[in-house]
Amino acid sequence: MGETTVLAVEPKQSELMKKIKDLLPEGGNLNMCLACGACSSGCPATGMEGMDPRKFVRLALLGQEEVLRSTPWVWMCTMCRRCIHACPMGVDIPQLVYLCRQTWAREDRPKGILGSCEQALNTPGNSAMGASSEDFKFVVEDVLEEVREGQPGQENLVAPIDKQGAYYFLNQNSREPVTEPDEMVPLWKILSLVGADWTYGTKGWAAENYCMFLADDDAWETVVRNKAKAVEDLGCKVWLNTE
Amino acid sequence: MYARWIREGKLPVNSDWNKDLGVTFTVQDPCQLVRKSLGNPVAEDLRFVVRSVVGDDNFIDMWPNKSNNYCCGGGGGFLQSGYSDERRAYGRIKLDQILHTKADYCIAPCHNCHSQIHDLSEHSGANFPVVHLWTLICLSLGILGENEREYLGDDLKEVGL
Known part of the structure; x- marks a missing residue:
């Protein structure tokens, strides 16, 4: 006490x-x-x-x-x-x-996250699934053509790529073009309906950034800068991230 | 954006398609969109969009919600980290929140959330459908194509075709 x-x-x-x-x-x-x-x-x-x-x-x-x-x-x-x-x-x-x-240590971090970051660094589109810009462009154009031909009322649907001066630069999660391309269409229809001036880009088009989750600041910055440059090079005003 | 376009009259959605069906929906608040960036105002906008599209009476909010909602467990790289059992254990709270609403569908307006909640639904055997907003907006507008219904349940596969 x-x-x-x-x-x-x-x-x-x-x-x-x-x-x-x-x-x-x-x-x-x-x-x-x-x-x-x-x-x-x-x-x-x-x-x-x-x-x-x-x-x-x-x-x-x-x-x-x-x-x-x-x-x-x-x-x-x-x-x-x-x-x-x-x-x-x-x-x-x-x-x-x-x-x-x-x-x-970088090599000890979870392989899935590391691999996704590496894929993004190795593709001009920054796709974590490693999708090439050529494939992305092909899939978008292919799906668009199918919709325009097959769905009455959608004959004038657009999905522009690298459209200089568009207001919105829309990015796209790699999962759709790679595994379920038809899931991209509803958003195109919405953007058409509201009269939005938008474009995809062949550079920096992928929405995801696993380098951030990897906690690799340099790689994260590289990916973000590449994406920002893609938006600026096309003269777009808004970088639109999707759902 | 969707909320603004609906308010401006550019996106003339309505919930007539669901008047007789009465399909119910709850919605996930993505951490990245709500708590980590735009806060409760965007969560309110999200609910405005959902209510406009599915009908007031057919929306059931989960609890807790908005900025205080739980993370689904898909974020931060968890989906690609290889720790699948832990990821699903983490998601148990989210799964229980959704099941507690007794809603037929969960709307996940974020890619990570969609993948994670879809996996939680399938893996647990609960098997409720998990959809993006863009699917429901186009369904409401009568412009959702036949091949754009991957994540809809059988009850809505034919609606508006």
Whole structure:
């Protein structure tokens, strides 16, 4: 009674934490964590790999860098930002997860994500499925012709490609041209109906960007810049991402 | 965009096609569109579009919703990460949210969400159809072609043909 308790735990100051705090605005507010658990109670990834958002932050604050670096949980968090939405102190857990993804050696990151990023880097259209621009163009024109010939009232439907000066540059998830091309048609019809001036492009046409999920900043930027350049080269005003 | 075009009268959708059918729909709020970028206003627009197309009485919102909705589990690269069991376990909350509405269909206006929820539906055996908005907009306008119905259930395969 009456005695003071001295907390003898000295948190390890890890390089990773230093880097993270420098990178995040306000240090990601990591030090502000109240350990209330609002994050974990509303996170679908809670419990996987014995991890949850609160535990992840506590481990970070305690400098347990090895655990943060090695847990595959960082690939099971979707960085959906529901935790920070619920957090009374605005602790940026999703960004912490992103930075921990970056500590993985590139070749150790999930093969599917890595492969999708590589495909995007290797195709002028940035297609994560590796679809070539020639194939994309062929499929679009083929499907369009079929609709114009086969569907009464759609004789004048258009699906322009590389139309200089169009207002909208519409991108397209690779899945449609590659596996279910007819799914592209409803949006073309909607755009025609409202009189939108739009175009696809043979460069940077793919909507997806797995380099972002891979947490490879340079590759992510390369892909985004290529896509932005495609929009600018055609003189389009709006880069339209689809559903 | 759809909401603006409907308000401007450029996209004359209506829900007459569903008046007698009474097919019910719920809608997923994509994290990327709602919580991470445009917030509740775009979630309201999304509901305006859905209600316009399927009818007020045929829309059943899931709970929680809008900015507070749960992620489906398809984002962040999860679909390509190889952790399929974990991805489906993550999606269990989403699946339960949808099943709780008892809606016939789930609308997923995002590619990732569509792939993930479609997989959750099939893998769990619940087998509710998962559709894009563009499908329903064209269905409502009477311009949805026969080959553009991949994700519709049998009940709507013939509607408006």
